[in-house]
Amino acid sequence: MMTVEDALTRLMGEVPVFAGGHVWLAGAGPGDAGHLTLHAIAGLAQAEVVLHDALVSDSVLALAKPGTELIHAGKRCGRPSSEQTSISNELIAQARAGRRVLRLKGGDPFVFGRGGEEILALAEAGIPFRVIPGMTAGVAGLAAALIPATMRGINQAVIFATGHGAESQHASLNWEAMASLGQPIVLYMGARRIGTIARRLMAGGMASGLPAALILNATTPEQHVTVTDLGHIAEVVGTADEESPALIVIGGIVAMRRRIYDLIAQLQPELR
Ligand SMILES: C[S@@+](CC[C@H](N)C(=O)[O-])C[C@H]1O[C@@H](n2cnc3c(N)ncnc32)[C@H](O)[C@@H]1O
Structure with missing residues:
Protein backbone atom coordinates (compact mmCIF):
# COMPACT_ATOMS: atom_id res chain seq x y z
CA MET A 1 0.00 0.00 0.00
CA MET A 2 1.27 3.44 -0.89
CA THR A 3 1.02 6.48 1.32
CA VAL A 4 -0.48 9.65 -0.18
CA GLU A 5 3.05 11.10 -0.30
CA ASP A 6 4.40 8.01 -2.13
CA ALA A 7 1.56 8.20 -4.69
CA LEU A 8 2.14 11.92 -5.27
CA THR A 9 5.90 11.44 -5.55
CA ARG A 10 5.42 8.70 -8.12
CA LEU A 11 2.94 10.77 -10.14
CA MET A 12 5.08 13.91 -9.97
CA GLY A 13 7.97 11.87 -11.38
CA GLU A 14 5.93 11.40 -14.55
CA VAL A 15 4.92 14.99 -15.24
CA PRO A 16 6.39 16.79 -18.25
CA VAL A 17 9.53 18.88 -17.95
CA PHE A 18 9.00 22.59 -18.55
CA ALA A 19 11.54 23.82 -21.11
CA GLY A 20 12.74 27.41 -21.31
CA GLY A 21 11.05 29.42 -24.04
CA HIS A 22 7.84 27.36 -23.74
CA VAL A 23 4.39 28.50 -22.56
CA TRP A 24 2.07 26.24 -20.61
CA LEU A 25 -1.55 27.37 -20.75
CA ALA A 26 -3.11 25.79 -17.69
CA GLY A 27 -6.44 25.73 -15.90
CA ALA A 28 -6.32 26.30 -12.15
CA GLY A 29 -9.83 25.07 -11.41
CA PRO A 30 -12.51 27.17 -9.73
CA GLY A 31 -10.64 28.16 -6.57
CA ASP A 32 -9.83 25.33 -4.19
CA ALA A 33 -6.17 24.40 -4.73
CA GLY A 34 -7.18 20.78 -4.19
CA HIS A 35 -8.76 20.82 -7.63
CA LEU A 36 -5.48 21.57 -9.41
CA THR A 37 -4.19 18.83 -11.69
CA LEU A 38 -0.72 17.38 -11.20
CA HIS A 39 0.31 18.95 -14.48
CA ALA A 40 -0.78 22.40 -13.30
CA ILE A 41 1.15 21.89 -10.03
CA ALA A 42 4.18 20.82 -12.08
CA GLY A 43 3.79 24.04 -14.07
CA LEU A 44 3.70 26.12 -10.89
CA ALA A 45 6.71 24.28 -9.49
CA GLN A 46 8.84 24.86 -12.59
CA ALA A 47 7.66 28.19 -14.03
CA GLU A 48 9.86 31.27 -13.86
CA VAL A 49 6.95 33.58 -14.57
CA VAL A 50 3.22 33.08 -14.02
CA LEU A 51 0.67 35.27 -15.79
CA HIS A 52 -2.60 34.69 -14.02
CA ASP A 53 -6.22 35.79 -14.23
CA ALA A 54 -8.05 37.55 -11.40
CA LEU A 55 -9.96 34.37 -10.54
CA VAL A 56 -6.86 32.32 -9.77
CA SER A 57 -6.90 32.06 -5.98
CA ASP A 58 -4.08 33.03 -3.64
CA SER A 59 -3.93 29.48 -2.32
CA VAL A 60 -3.08 28.33 -5.86
CA LEU A 61 -0.52 31.09 -6.49
CA ALA A 62 1.13 30.26 -3.17
CA LEU A 63 2.28 27.00 -4.77
CA ALA A 64 4.60 28.78 -7.21
CA LYS A 65 8.25 28.19 -6.44
CA PRO A 66 10.02 30.93 -4.46
CA GLY A 67 11.28 33.74 -6.66
CA THR A 68 8.72 33.15 -9.43
CA GLU A 69 7.47 36.37 -10.97
CA LEU A 70 3.69 36.63 -10.65
CA ILE A 71 1.99 38.91 -13.16
CA HIS A 72 -1.69 39.73 -12.84
CA ALA A 73 -2.99 39.57 -16.40
CA GLY A 74 -6.66 39.74 -17.07
CA LYS A 75 -9.85 41.15 -15.68
CA ARG A 76 -12.62 38.92 -14.47
CA CYS A 77 -14.60 38.75 -17.66
CA GLY A 78 -15.22 40.41 -20.98
CA ARG A 79 -11.72 41.62 -21.67
CA PRO A 80 -11.53 44.16 -24.46
CA SER A 81 -9.54 42.79 -27.38
CA SER A 82 -6.78 45.42 -26.91
CA GLU A 83 -6.09 44.05 -23.44
CA GLN A 84 -6.22 40.50 -24.79
CA THR A 85 -3.64 41.39 -27.45
CA SER A 86 -1.31 42.82 -24.86
CA ILE A 87 -1.56 39.63 -22.76
CA SER A 88 -0.70 37.53 -25.82
CA ASN A 89 2.20 39.88 -26.61
CA GLU A 90 3.49 39.56 -23.05
CA LEU A 91 3.39 35.75 -23.28
CA ILE A 92 5.32 35.87 -26.55
CA ALA A 93 7.90 38.34 -25.19
CA GLN A 94 8.46 36.30 -22.01
CA ALA A 95 8.87 33.08 -24.00
CA ARG A 96 11.25 34.75 -26.47
CA ALA A 97 13.34 35.80 -23.47
CA GLY A 98 13.80 32.07 -22.87
CA ARG A 99 11.70 31.88 -19.71
CA ARG A 100 9.38 29.07 -18.62
CA VAL A 101 6.03 30.83 -18.85
CA LEU A 102 2.92 29.58 -17.10
CA ARG A 103 -0.33 31.18 -18.25
CA LEU A 104 -2.74 30.25 -15.48
CA LYS A 105 -6.47 30.72 -15.86
CA GLY A 106 -9.38 30.04 -13.54
CA GLY A 107 -11.32 26.86 -14.34
CA ASP A 108 -10.43 25.39 -17.72
CA PRO A 109 -8.44 27.58 -20.11
CA PHE A 110 -10.72 26.80 -23.05
CA VAL A 111 -14.07 27.43 -21.36
CA PHE A 112 -15.05 31.11 -21.61
CA GLY A 113 -11.42 31.92 -20.91
CA ARG A 114 -10.04 33.18 -24.21
CA GLY A 115 -7.43 30.43 -24.12
CA GLY A 116 -8.14 29.73 -27.77
CA GLU A 117 -7.07 33.24 -28.79
CA GLU A 118 -3.91 32.93 -26.72
CA ILE A 119 -2.69 29.66 -28.24
CA LEU A 120 -3.53 30.97 -31.71
CA ALA A 121 -1.28 33.96 -31.03
CA LEU A 122 1.46 31.66 -29.69
CA ALA A 123 1.18 29.35 -32.69
CA GLU A 124 1.35 32.29 -35.10
CA ALA A 125 4.46 33.55 -33.31
CA GLY A 126 6.07 30.09 -33.45
CA ILE A 127 6.18 29.72 -29.64
CA PRO A 128 6.01 26.12 -28.38
CA PHE A 129 3.15 25.56 -25.95
CA ARG A 130 1.27 22.93 -23.99
CA VAL A 131 -2.38 23.09 -22.89
CA ILE A 132 -3.23 21.75 -19.44
CA PRO A 133 -6.95 21.23 -18.87
CA GLY A 134 -8.54 22.41 -15.64
CA MET A 135 -11.82 21.77 -13.86
CA THR A 136 -14.30 24.26 -15.20
CA ALA A 137 -16.49 26.11 -12.70
C1 LIG B 1 -14.18 34.52 -17.61
S1 LIG B 1 -15.15 33.20 -17.01
C2 LIG B 1 -13.90 32.00 -16.82
C3 LIG B 1 -14.42 30.60 -16.71
C4 LIG B 1 -13.31 29.59 -16.45
N1 LIG B 1 -12.41 29.52 -17.56
C5 LIG B 1 -13.86 28.22 -16.13
O1 LIG B 1 -13.64 27.29 -16.91
O2 LIG B 1 -14.47 28.05 -15.07
C6 LIG B 1 -15.48 33.72 -15.38
C7 LIG B 1 -16.82 33.22 -14.86
O3 LIG B 1 -16.73 31.85 -14.47
C8 LIG B 1 -17.59 31.62 -13.37
N2 LIG B 1 -16.75 31.18 -12.24
C9 LIG B 1 -15.44 30.96 -12.25
N3 LIG B 1 -15.01 30.54 -11.04
C10 LIG B 1 -16.11 30.49 -10.25
C11 LIG B 1 -16.34 30.14 -8.89
N4 LIG B 1 -15.36 29.72 -8.09
N5 LIG B 1 -17.60 30.20 -8.42
C12 LIG B 1 -18.63 30.60 -9.21
N6 LIG B 1 -18.47 30.95 -10.50
C13 LIG B 1 -17.23 30.89 -11.01
C14 LIG B 1 -18.31 32.92 -13.08
O4 LIG B 1 -19.51 32.93 -13.81
C15 LIG B 1 -17.32 33.93 -13.62
O5 LIG B 1 -17.95 35.16 -13.94
Whole structure:
Protein backbone atom coordinates (compact mmCIF):
# COMPACT_ATOMS: atom_id res chain seq x y z
CA MET A 1 0.00 0.00 0.00
CA MET A 2 1.27 3.44 -0.89
CA THR A 3 1.02 6.48 1.32
CA VAL A 4 -0.48 9.65 -0.18
CA GLU A 5 3.05 11.10 -0.30
CA ASP A 6 4.40 8.01 -2.13
CA ALA A 7 1.56 8.20 -4.69
CA LEU A 8 2.14 11.92 -5.27
CA THR A 9 5.90 11.44 -5.55
CA ARG A 10 5.42 8.70 -8.12
CA LEU A 11 2.94 10.77 -10.14
CA MET A 12 5.08 13.91 -9.97
CA GLY A 13 7.97 11.87 -11.38
CA GLU A 14 5.93 11.40 -14.55
CA VAL A 15 4.92 14.99 -15.24
CA PRO A 16 6.39 16.79 -18.25
CA VAL A 17 9.53 18.88 -17.95
CA PHE A 18 9.00 22.59 -18.55
CA ALA A 19 11.54 23.82 -21.11
CA GLY A 20 12.74 27.41 -21.31
CA GLY A 21 11.05 29.42 -24.04
CA HIS A 22 7.84 27.36 -23.74
CA VAL A 23 4.39 28.50 -22.56
CA TRP A 24 2.07 26.24 -20.61
CA LEU A 25 -1.55 27.37 -20.75
CA ALA A 26 -3.11 25.79 -17.69
CA GLY A 27 -6.44 25.73 -15.90
CA ALA A 28 -6.32 26.30 -12.15
CA GLY A 29 -9.83 25.07 -11.41
CA PRO A 30 -12.51 27.17 -9.73
CA GLY A 31 -10.64 28.16 -6.57
CA ASP A 32 -9.83 25.33 -4.19
CA ALA A 33 -6.17 24.40 -4.73
CA GLY A 34 -7.18 20.78 -4.19
CA HIS A 35 -8.76 20.82 -7.63
CA LEU A 36 -5.48 21.57 -9.41
CA THR A 37 -4.19 18.83 -11.69
CA LEU A 38 -0.72 17.38 -11.20
CA HIS A 39 0.31 18.95 -14.48
CA ALA A 40 -0.78 22.40 -13.30
CA ILE A 41 1.15 21.89 -10.03
CA ALA A 42 4.18 20.82 -12.08
CA GLY A 43 3.79 24.04 -14.07
CA LEU A 44 3.70 26.12 -10.89
CA ALA A 45 6.71 24.28 -9.49
CA GLN A 46 8.84 24.86 -12.59
CA ALA A 47 7.66 28.19 -14.03
CA GLU A 48 9.86 31.27 -13.86
CA VAL A 49 6.95 33.58 -14.57
CA VAL A 50 3.22 33.08 -14.02
CA LEU A 51 0.67 35.27 -15.79
CA HIS A 52 -2.60 34.69 -14.02
CA ASP A 53 -6.22 35.79 -14.23
CA ALA A 54 -8.05 37.55 -11.40
CA LEU A 55 -9.96 34.37 -10.54
CA VAL A 56 -6.86 32.32 -9.77
CA SER A 57 -6.90 32.06 -5.98
CA ASP A 58 -4.08 33.03 -3.64
CA SER A 59 -3.93 29.48 -2.32
CA VAL A 60 -3.08 28.33 -5.86
CA LEU A 61 -0.52 31.09 -6.49
CA ALA A 62 1.13 30.26 -3.17
CA LEU A 63 2.28 27.00 -4.77
CA ALA A 64 4.60 28.78 -7.21
CA LYS A 65 8.25 28.19 -6.44
CA PRO A 66 10.02 30.93 -4.46
CA GLY A 67 11.28 33.74 -6.66
CA THR A 68 8.72 33.15 -9.43
CA GLU A 69 7.47 36.37 -10.97
CA LEU A 70 3.69 36.63 -10.65
CA ILE A 71 1.99 38.91 -13.16
CA HIS A 72 -1.69 39.73 -12.84
CA ALA A 73 -2.99 39.57 -16.40
CA GLY A 74 -6.66 39.74 -17.07
CA LYS A 75 -9.85 41.15 -15.68
CA ARG A 76 -12.62 38.92 -14.47
CA CYS A 77 -14.60 38.75 -17.66
CA GLY A 78 -15.22 40.41 -20.98
CA ARG A 79 -11.72 41.62 -21.67
CA PRO A 80 -11.53 44.16 -24.46
CA SER A 81 -9.54 42.79 -27.38
CA SER A 82 -6.78 45.42 -26.91
CA GLU A 83 -6.09 44.05 -23.44
CA GLN A 84 -6.22 40.50 -24.79
CA THR A 85 -3.64 41.39 -27.45
CA SER A 86 -1.31 42.82 -24.86
CA ILE A 87 -1.56 39.63 -22.76
CA SER A 88 -0.70 37.53 -25.82
CA ASN A 89 2.20 39.88 -26.61
CA GLU A 90 3.49 39.56 -23.05
CA LEU A 91 3.39 35.75 -23.28
CA ILE A 92 5.32 35.87 -26.55
CA ALA A 93 7.90 38.34 -25.19
CA GLN A 94 8.46 36.30 -22.01
CA ALA A 95 8.87 33.08 -24.00
CA ARG A 96 11.25 34.75 -26.47
CA ALA A 97 13.34 35.80 -23.47
CA GLY A 98 13.80 32.07 -22.87
CA ARG A 99 11.70 31.88 -19.71
CA ARG A 100 9.38 29.07 -18.62
CA VAL A 101 6.03 30.83 -18.85
CA LEU A 102 2.92 29.58 -17.10
CA ARG A 103 -0.33 31.18 -18.25
CA LEU A 104 -2.74 30.25 -15.48
CA LYS A 105 -6.47 30.72 -15.86
CA GLY A 106 -9.38 30.04 -13.54
CA GLY A 107 -11.32 26.86 -14.34
CA ASP A 108 -10.43 25.39 -17.72
CA PRO A 109 -8.44 27.58 -20.11
CA PHE A 110 -10.72 26.80 -23.05
CA VAL A 111 -14.07 27.43 -21.36
CA PHE A 112 -15.05 31.11 -21.61
CA GLY A 113 -11.42 31.92 -20.91
CA ARG A 114 -10.04 33.18 -24.21
CA GLY A 115 -7.43 30.43 -24.12
CA GLY A 116 -8.14 29.73 -27.77
CA GLU A 117 -7.07 33.24 -28.79
CA GLU A 118 -3.91 32.93 -26.72
CA ILE A 119 -2.69 29.66 -28.24
CA LEU A 120 -3.53 30.97 -31.71
CA ALA A 121 -1.28 33.96 -31.03
CA LEU A 122 1.46 31.66 -29.69
CA ALA A 123 1.18 29.35 -32.69
CA GLU A 124 1.35 32.29 -35.10
CA ALA A 125 4.46 33.55 -33.31
CA GLY A 126 6.07 30.09 -33.45
CA ILE A 127 6.18 29.72 -29.64
CA PRO A 128 6.01 26.12 -28.38
CA PHE A 129 3.15 25.56 -25.95
CA ARG A 130 1.27 22.93 -23.99
CA VAL A 131 -2.38 23.09 -22.89
CA ILE A 132 -3.23 21.75 -19.44
CA PRO A 133 -6.95 21.23 -18.87
CA GLY A 134 -8.54 22.41 -15.64
CA MET A 135 -11.82 21.77 -13.86
CA THR A 136 -14.30 24.26 -15.20
CA ALA A 137 -16.49 26.11 -12.70
CA GLY A 138 -19.68 24.95 -14.43
CA VAL A 139 -18.85 21.32 -13.63
CA ALA A 140 -16.82 21.52 -10.41
CA GLY A 141 -19.04 24.27 -8.98
CA LEU A 142 -22.19 22.23 -9.49
CA ALA A 143 -20.65 19.17 -7.87
CA ALA A 144 -19.44 21.26 -4.93
CA ALA A 145 -23.00 22.58 -4.55
CA LEU A 146 -24.43 19.03 -4.60
CA ILE A 147 -26.18 19.62 -7.91
CA PRO A 148 -25.60 16.74 -10.35
CA ALA A 149 -24.91 18.11 -13.82
CA THR A 150 -26.84 15.19 -15.29
CA MET A 151 -29.39 12.99 -13.63
CA ARG A 152 -31.10 10.09 -15.30
CA GLY A 153 -34.78 10.90 -15.71
CA ILE A 154 -34.17 14.65 -15.48
CA ASN A 155 -31.85 15.70 -18.29
CA GLN A 156 -29.99 14.37 -21.29
CA ALA A 157 -27.91 17.44 -21.98
CA VAL A 158 -26.49 20.43 -20.15
CA ILE A 159 -26.15 23.84 -21.76
CA PHE A 160 -23.13 25.90 -20.72
CA ALA A 161 -23.77 29.47 -21.73
CA THR A 162 -22.28 32.86 -21.09
CA GLY A 163 -24.52 35.74 -20.05
CA HIS A 164 -21.98 38.12 -21.45
CA GLY A 165 -23.51 40.02 -24.37
CA ALA A 166 -27.05 38.93 -23.47
CA GLU A 167 -28.35 42.45 -23.97
CA SER A 168 -26.58 43.09 -27.25
CA GLN A 169 -28.85 42.72 -30.26
CA HIS A 170 -26.03 41.29 -32.34
CA ALA A 171 -24.18 39.00 -29.95
CA SER A 172 -27.18 37.75 -27.98
CA LEU A 173 -27.97 34.03 -27.83
CA ASN A 174 -31.44 32.81 -28.72
CA TRP A 175 -32.59 32.25 -25.13
CA GLU A 176 -36.16 31.45 -26.21
CA ALA A 177 -34.87 28.60 -28.41
CA MET A 178 -32.65 27.33 -25.60
CA ALA A 179 -35.63 27.31 -23.24
CA SER A 180 -37.55 25.15 -25.70
CA LEU A 181 -34.93 22.38 -25.39
CA GLY A 182 -36.04 21.74 -21.82
CA GLN A 183 -32.47 21.07 -20.65
CA PRO A 184 -30.69 22.71 -17.70
CA ILE A 185 -28.68 25.84 -18.35
CA VAL A 186 -25.47 26.64 -16.47
CA LEU A 187 -24.74 30.30 -16.85
CA TYR A 188 -21.29 31.80 -16.56
CA MET A 189 -20.94 35.59 -16.24
CA GLY A 190 -24.70 35.88 -16.07
CA ALA A 191 -25.25 37.91 -12.91
CA ARG A 192 -25.52 41.32 -14.57
CA ARG A 193 -27.94 40.16 -17.24
CA ILE A 194 -30.00 37.59 -15.40
CA GLY A 195 -33.12 39.80 -15.47
CA THR A 196 -33.18 39.83 -19.26
CA ILE A 197 -32.14 36.20 -19.57
CA ALA A 198 -34.77 34.91 -17.13
CA ARG A 199 -37.47 36.93 -18.89
CA ARG A 200 -36.49 35.53 -22.26
CA LEU A 201 -36.28 31.94 -20.97
CA MET A 202 -39.80 32.26 -19.58
CA ALA A 203 -40.95 33.76 -22.88
CA GLY A 204 -39.47 30.65 -24.52
CA GLY A 205 -41.58 28.35 -22.36
CA MET A 206 -39.58 27.69 -19.20
CA ALA A 207 -41.87 27.73 -16.15
CA SER A 208 -41.31 30.46 -13.60
CA GLY A 209 -41.36 27.77 -10.90
CA LEU A 210 -38.45 25.86 -12.44
CA PRO A 211 -35.72 25.42 -9.79
CA ALA A 212 -32.76 27.74 -10.08
CA ALA A 213 -29.63 28.25 -8.00
CA LEU A 214 -27.03 30.91 -7.50
CA ILE A 215 -23.60 29.53 -6.59
CA LEU A 216 -21.10 32.10 -5.37
CA ASN A 217 -17.38 31.42 -4.88
CA ALA A 218 -17.81 27.75 -5.72
CA THR A 219 -15.35 25.33 -4.06
CA THR A 220 -13.83 28.01 -1.81
CA PRO A 221 -14.44 28.50 1.93
CA GLU A 222 -16.72 31.42 0.89
CA GLN A 223 -18.95 29.19 -1.24
CA HIS A 224 -22.58 30.18 -0.87
CA VAL A 225 -25.52 28.50 -2.58
CA THR A 226 -29.06 29.89 -2.78
CA VAL A 227 -31.87 27.82 -4.25
CA THR A 228 -34.88 29.61 -5.68
CA ASP A 229 -36.82 29.43 -8.95
CA LEU A 230 -36.55 31.01 -12.36
CA GLY A 231 -39.18 33.63 -11.53
CA HIS A 232 -37.15 34.85 -8.53
CA ILE A 233 -33.55 34.24 -9.60
CA ALA A 234 -32.95 37.83 -10.75
CA GLU A 235 -34.14 39.14 -7.38
CA VAL A 236 -31.82 36.72 -5.53
CA VAL A 237 -28.85 37.64 -7.73
CA GLY A 238 -29.64 41.33 -7.22
CA THR A 239 -29.05 41.05 -3.48
CA ALA A 240 -25.82 39.04 -3.78
CA ASP A 241 -22.28 40.38 -3.54
CA GLU A 242 -21.49 41.35 -7.12
CA GLU A 243 -17.74 40.97 -6.59
CA SER A 244 -18.04 37.22 -6.02
CA PRO A 245 -17.77 34.93 -9.05
CA ALA A 246 -21.25 33.56 -9.68
CA LEU A 247 -22.74 30.61 -11.50
CA ILE A 248 -26.46 30.44 -12.14
CA VAL A 249 -28.08 27.06 -12.72
CA ILE A 250 -31.58 26.73 -14.08
CA GLY A 251 -33.38 23.41 -14.36
CA GLY A 252 -34.74 20.33 -12.61
CA ILE A 253 -31.27 19.16 -11.54
CA VAL A 254 -31.23 21.97 -8.94
CA ALA A 255 -34.00 20.23 -6.97
CA MET A 256 -31.62 17.34 -6.37
CA ARG A 257 -29.64 19.50 -3.96
CA ARG A 258 -32.53 19.74 -1.51
CA ARG A 259 -33.29 16.01 -1.85
CA ILE A 260 -29.68 15.06 -1.21
CA TYR A 261 -29.38 17.54 1.65
CA ASP A 262 -32.51 16.22 3.35
CA LEU A 263 -31.13 12.69 3.19
CA ILE A 264 -27.63 13.46 4.43
CA ALA A 265 -28.92 15.86 7.08
CA GLN A 266 -30.49 12.85 8.81
CA LEU A 267 -26.96 11.49 9.22
CA GLN A 268 -25.25 14.86 9.67
CA PRO A 269 -27.79 17.18 11.35
CA GLU A 270 -25.28 20.05 11.38
CA LEU A 271 -25.83 20.34 7.60
CA ARG A 272 -29.36 21.64 8.07
C1 LIG B 1 -14.18 34.52 -17.61
S1 LIG B 1 -15.15 33.20 -17.01
C2 LIG B 1 -13.90 32.00 -16.82
C3 LIG B 1 -14.42 30.60 -16.71
C4 LIG B 1 -13.31 29.59 -16.45
N1 LIG B 1 -12.41 29.52 -17.56
C5 LIG B 1 -13.86 28.22 -16.13
O1 LIG B 1 -13.64 27.29 -16.91
O2 LIG B 1 -14.47 28.05 -15.07
C6 LIG B 1 -15.48 33.72 -15.38
C7 LIG B 1 -16.82 33.22 -14.86
O3 LIG B 1 -16.73 31.85 -14.47
C8 LIG B 1 -17.59 31.62 -13.37
N2 LIG B 1 -16.75 31.18 -12.24
C9 LIG B 1 -15.44 30.96 -12.25
N3 LIG B 1 -15.01 30.54 -11.04
C10 LIG B 1 -16.11 30.49 -10.25
C11 LIG B 1 -16.34 30.14 -8.89
N4 LIG B 1 -15.36 29.72 -8.09
N5 LIG B 1 -17.60 30.20 -8.42
C12 LIG B 1 -18.63 30.60 -9.21
N6 LIG B 1 -18.47 30.95 -10.50
C13 LIG B 1 -17.23 30.89 -11.01
C14 LIG B 1 -18.31 32.92 -13.08
O4 LIG B 1 -19.51 32.93 -13.81
C15 LIG B 1 -17.32 33.93 -13.62
O5 LIG B 1 -17.95 35.16 -13.94
